[in-house]
Amino acid sequence: MKENHQNEDSFFAKVYAVARLIPYGRVTSYGAIAEYLGTKGSARMVGWAMNSSHTQKLQVPAHRVVNRTGMLSGKHHFGGSNLMQELLESEGIKIEDDQIQNFDAVFWNPMKELY
DNA sequence: TTGCTGACCGACG
DNA sequence: CCGTCGGCCAGCA
Numbered sequence: 067m068k069e070n071h072q073n074e075d076s077f078f079a080k081v082y083a084v085a086r087l088i089p090y091g092r093v094t095s096y097g098a099i100a101e102y103l104g105t106k107g108s109a110r111m112v113g114w115a116m117n118s119s120h121t122q123k124l125q126v127p128a129h130r131v132v133n134r135t136g137m138l139s140g141k142h143h144f145g146g147s148n149l150m151q152e153l154l155e156s157e158g159i160k161i162e163d164d165q166i167q168n169f170d171a172v173f174w175n176p177m178k179e180l181y
Numbered sequence: 182t183t184g185c186t187g188a189c190c191g192a193c194g
Numbered sequence: 195c196c197g198t199c200g201g202c203c204a205g206c207a
Binding site: 077105 | 200201202203204205
Binding site for chain 2: 096140142
């Protein structure tokens with residue numbers, strides 16, 4: 067049985083599913099998604115899933131996912147420009163020096179919003 | 182096939 | 195306060 071490649075139950079698929087649930091103008095962290103999935107220690111995998119998010123047919127708002135400090139750690143992977151910052155600012159999120167301002171207000175906790 | 186790396190996080194000294 | 199290390203899983207050479 068090795069057909070378990072990227073089924074809907076796959077860890078990656080879950081990450082994409084949660085990421086797509088992020089509302090407009092909100093952001094979340096890798097650890098929050100990982101914790102929601104029950105694999106808190108696998109926060110790295112969430113980021114890695116975002117790296118492979120482009121392989122998914124459905125678009126994943128990876129720009130709404132940042133690290134715990136609210137820093138745009140993955141901005142370098144968005145076309146090699148500050149596209150990530152522009153996208154977030156386009157949603158009304160204030161960013162300064164790659165750091166989301168008032169991060170606490172725009173933070174979207176999946177475990178709190180979802181059951 | 183084996184081994185390393187990766188957009189992180191939390192703990193420890 | 196800041197540097198370092200381990201852990202989690204999947205993709206790639």
